[in-house]
Amino acid sequence: MKFLAPLIAVILLVACNNNNTEEQVTSQTEAPAQELSEFGIPVSEFQMREGTVKRGQFFTTLMSELGAQSADVYSLTQAARGTFDLKKLKVGNEYKAYYTLDEEPKLAYMVYQNSKTSYVTFGVHDSIFVKVDEIAVTVRTRVAEATINTSLWNDMSKAGINPMLALRLSEIYAWTIDFFGLRKGDSFRVIYEEILAGDEVLDIGSVQAAYFMHGGVMYEAYRFVQDEVPQYWNEKGENLRKAFLKAPLSFTRISSGFTYSRRHPVTRIVRPHTGIDYAAPKGTPVMSIGDGVVIQKAYAGGGGNTVKIRHNSTYSSAYLHLSAYAKGLSKGKRVRQGEVIGYVGSTGLSTGPHLDFRIWKDGKAINPLKMEAPPADPVKKENREMFNMQIMNIKHVSDSVKSIQYLDSLVLKLGKR
Numbered sequence: 001m002k003f004l005a006p007l008i009a010v011i012l013l014v015a016c017n018n019n020n021t022e023e024q025v026t027s028q029t030e031a032p033a034q035e036l037s038e039f040g041i042p043v044s045e046f047q048m049r050e051g052t053v054k055r056g057q058f059f060t061t062l063m064s065e066l067g068a069q070s071a072d073v074y075s076l077t078q079a080a081r082g083t084f085d086l087k088k089l090k091v092g093n094e095y096k097a098y099y100t101l102d103e104e105p106k107l108a109y110m111v112y113q114n115s116k117t118s119y120v121t122f123g124v125h126d127s128i129f130v131k132v133d134e135i136a137v138t139v140r141t142r143v144a145e146a147t148i149n150t151s152l153w154n155d156m157s158k159a160g161i162n163p164m165l166a167l168r169l170s171e172i173y174a175w176t177i178d179f180f181g182l183r184k185g186d187s188f189r190v191i192y193e194e195i196l197a198g199d200e201v202l203d204i205g206s207v208q209a210a211y212f213m214h215g216g217v218m219y220e221a222y223r224f225v226q227d228e229v230p231q232y233w234n235e236k237g238e239n240l241r242k243a244f245l246k247a248p249l250s251f252t253r254i255s256s257g258f259t260y261s262r263r264h265p266v267t268r269i270v271r272p273h274t275g276i277d278y279a280a281p282k283g284t285p286v287m288s289i290g291d292g293v294v295i296q297k298a299y300a301g302g303g304g305n306t307v308k309i310r311h312n313s314t315y316s317s318a319y320l321h322l323s324a325y326a327k328g329l330s331k332g333k334r335v336r337q338g339e340v341i342g343y344v345g346s347t348g349l350s351t352g353p354h355l356d357f358r359i360w361k362d363g364k365a366i367n368p369l370k371m372e373a374p375p376a377d378p379v380k381k382e383n384r385e386m387f388n389m390q391i392m393n394i395k396h397v398s399d400s401v402k403s404i405q406y407l408d409s410l411v412l413k414l415g416k417r
Helices: 002-029 059-065 070-079 152-158 164-172 381-415
Strands: 046-052 094-100 107-115 118-124 128-134 138-147 187-197 200-214 217-226 229-233 253-256 259-263 270-273 276-279 285-287 292-299 305-310 315-322 340-343 354-361 364-366
Touching: 059 070, 059 107, 070 118, 070 128, 138 152, 138 381, 152 164, 164 187, 164 200, 187 381, 200 381, 217 381, 292 315, 305 340, 315 340
Parallel strands: none
Antiparallel strands: 046 094, 094 107, 107 118, 118 128, 138 187, 187 200, 200 217, 217 229, 253 276, 259 270, 276 354, 285 340, 292 305, 305 315, 315 354, 354 364
16 A cells, blocks of 8 residues: 555645635636527427427327427428437437427427437427437446445445446356355455446446355356357356356345255145255246256146256256246257246145245256255366466556545545544
């Protein structure tokens, strides 16, 4: 932190001179005000009205309701050809309508927010035109870290971290960490990209690296592209992706474990329960833990709606009590790892919505939580040098970004004093 001392000194000096800023602000306000514009429209020349596209509202009806003349609406539909598909107006998307300042205001422009990064301007003022503009986006690297006290989602939110990172982490560590078994005191650090439009964060970009301390063991993950496919690897170059996912669904809890003597909640009979019950809301997507072929899709008595998949000559898995099957799923169909095959339900002998998940190895039921699956291919020898250099660069960037974020937070604190 020695190199931060000069920077911190400058920040403190700026904070101490806050008393002198009033005179500076006064002199600035005396300068001629610049003409404000929005979407290239001079806002002082028009009055603006905001709204959202409603269900059943088409472009022609929307423009007519905003006050556009029928002839202008027709001309806009012609001008939009090859520029913007008017049928793609989405319910809930925002728009802004600009009117003249006349005694009888007339519609001049309508700006439709097509996406987070683009908008469409419809002009009927001086001329008829339709123009699509992209909002400039920037990408910045960020570092986030937190310690687990209650749950991954809650603790990330409390730390001010974008909750979408929880989903990214669960995807990256899907083969190595059981997110249903996180412990108090587990912690993580993530180096990731944020996509911004101005100061607004639009989305989370790529996660460059992650360090997850779980049960006293550090799990590292580094993003590296091999054979044009981005994947995650540990520092040894071992692929984090394995033959099977750790769990067939996300962010639920285990309500019943693998045992040979469980009292059934409905029949009250003590018998083996050779699977794991995951409590989850009805309709939660259920995924295949690995590539394979569907060998059963049927109502199976106490198991209710069931899907069974043969992954290879050694392993097969089953998913019970489903409320519904995935569209297009059929016996004999080949499915991919992570593909949705059904949805959590309570069919068969069940007291509430949950997934009864089972795995067999060589025809014998095994505990899914204790199954060790082989990893995918490691980083190739010819790529190891590039991979190692990328790890070093990520660590350097991580330290630099962390220092910048520290300075940003310090400036914010000093500014509030």
